[in-house]
Amino acid sequence: MPAVPHVEKHFTAGETVRDVVIGMSDGLTVPFALAAGLSGAVAGTGIIVTAGLAEIAAGSIAMGLGGYLAARSDAEHYASERRREEREVVEKAEAEREEVRDVFRGYGLADETIAPVVAALEAKPKAWVDFMMRFELGLEEPDPRRALASALTIALAYVVGGLVPLAPYFFQHEAHRALGVSVVFTLVALLVFGFFKGRFTGASPVRSGLQTALVGGLAAAAAFALAKLFGGGA
Amino acid sequence: MPAVPHVEKHFTAGETVRDVVIGMSDGLTVPFALAAGLSGAVAGTGIIVTAGLAEIAAGSIAMGLGGYLAARSDAEHYASERRREEREVVEKAEAEREEVRDVFRGYGLADETIAPVVAALEAKPKAWVDFMMRFELGLEEPDPRRALASALTIALAYVVGGLVPLAPYFFQHEAHRALGVSVVFTLVALLVFGFFKGRFTGASPVRSGLQTALVGGLAAAAAFALAKLFGGGA
Secondary structure, eight states: OOSSOOOOOOOOOOHHHHHHHHHHHHHHHHHHHHHHHHHTTOSBSHHHHHHHHHHHHHHHHHHHHHHHHHHHHHHHHHHHHHHHHHHHHHHTHHHHHHHHHHHHHTTTOOHHHHHHHHHHHHHOHHHHHHHIIIIISOOOOOOTTHHHHHHHHHHHHHHHHHHHHHHHHHHOSBHHHHHHHHHHHHHHHHHHHHHHHHHHHTSOHHHHHHHHHHHHHHHHHHHHHHHHHHGGGO | OOSSOOOOOOOOOOHHHHHHHHHHHHHHHHHHHHHHHHHTTOSBSHHHHHHHHHHHHHHHHHHHHHHHHHHHHHHHHHHHHHHHHHHHHHHTHHHHHHHHHHHHHTTTOOHHHHHHHHHHHHTOHHHHHHHIIIIISOOOOOOTTHHHHHHHHHHHHHHHHHHHHHHHHHHOSBHHHHHHHHHHHHHHHHHHHHHHHHHHHTSOHHHHHHHHHHHHHHHHHHHHHHHHHHGGGO
C-alpha cells in the first residue's frame, strides 16, 4: 500500500451540476431561437413574450416531468431485471456461471484463474447477482430519491435559462430591437455557460463555450429563416 | 454446458429505436404545448403555424446538433481517461492493483481468490486498462460512427413528432377549432407512441402510454394557462 492514499482524479460531475447543465442547455437555446424566429415574423413583442413563456412552461414540464417518469421507469426496470437474475442464478446456475467466465475471458483470463472467482461468487448469491447486474448487464442501481430532486433541478434550470433570452422582449416593445439585445445577452450567456459546462464535464472550456454558442446561434438562425419564410400569415 | 444455448432475454433497445424515442418524445410534446398555449392567446392560426415551425426548427437543431457535439465530447473524454489509465497502470501500478482488489472485495471475494486475477491482468496491460475503464470508471467505449446517425435520427424524429400537433393549424384558420383537433390527434399519438415506447424499453406499455399522454397534456395545459394569463399583449 502506498503511504499517501492515491486519489483518482478522473472527473465525475456532481449529479446536481449535471441536471443544471441538462436543463440550462435547452433552456438557453430553444426559447432564444423561438423568440428570434418570431422576431423575423412579427413587429410587436407581446406575442413573442406570450409564445416564449408558453414554450418555457411546456419545455420545463416536458423535461422535468418526463425525466422524473423516466427515472422511475429505470428504477422499476432495474428491480425487474434483478428479480430475473435472482431466479436465473438458482434455476440456470450453470448458464450464469458460464456468463461470469465469459466476462473474464473477455479480459484474457484463463479458466483456472476464473474458477475460484466463480466458486466464491456462487457461495454468496447476493454478491453474484450484484456482479451480474453490473458486469453482465451494465446496470447501476438507480437512487429512487434522486428522481424528484433531479426533475425539479432540470425544470428550474430550464426556466432560468429560458428567461435570459426572453428578458429583453419584456422591456422593448419593438421586436427587432429586442432581438438585437437578446442575441447579445444570450450569446454571452451561452459562451459563459458552455465554458463552465466544459470545466465540469472535463472538456476543453473554450471549445465547449464556442460549441454551445454555435448550437444556440444555428438554432436561432434556422428558426428566424423559417419564420420569415412562413410568417406571411402572422 | 446446457445442450440448448441459453439466450438472455433481458431487454436492450436498438440504438436507432432509442434515438427515435428521444426525439419523438419531445417533438410530440413541446410543439403541441406551444401551439395549445398560443391558441389561448390569439384567434388566428397564422402566428401559431409560424411559432410552431420556428420551435420545430429550434428544437430539432438543439437536440440533434447538441446531441452530436455531446457524443463527440464523450468520445474524447473516453480517449483522455483511457490515456490516463494507460499511464497509471505503469506509473502507479500498486495503487491500480489495489483498485482492482477493491472492485472484487465489493463482491465479498477474499484476497487469495483475487490475487491470481490481478496477476493475470497485470500480464496483459491492454486488458487491464480495458478492465479499469469498464469496472472502475464505468465507461463504455463510444462508437464514433454512431454520433452523426444518432443526431440525424433524433432531429428527424423531432420534426415528424412536431408536425403531428401542428398539422390541424395548417388547415383550420380558427385557433380554437384547430386546437380541438390538435388535442385529439396528439393525445392519440402520445398514447400510441407511449405504448410502443413501453414495449421497446421493457416498461408496461399501457402505463407508458398513459404517462406519455399525461406529460404532453400537462405541458399543454400549463402553456395554455400561462399564455391566457400573459396573452394580453398579443
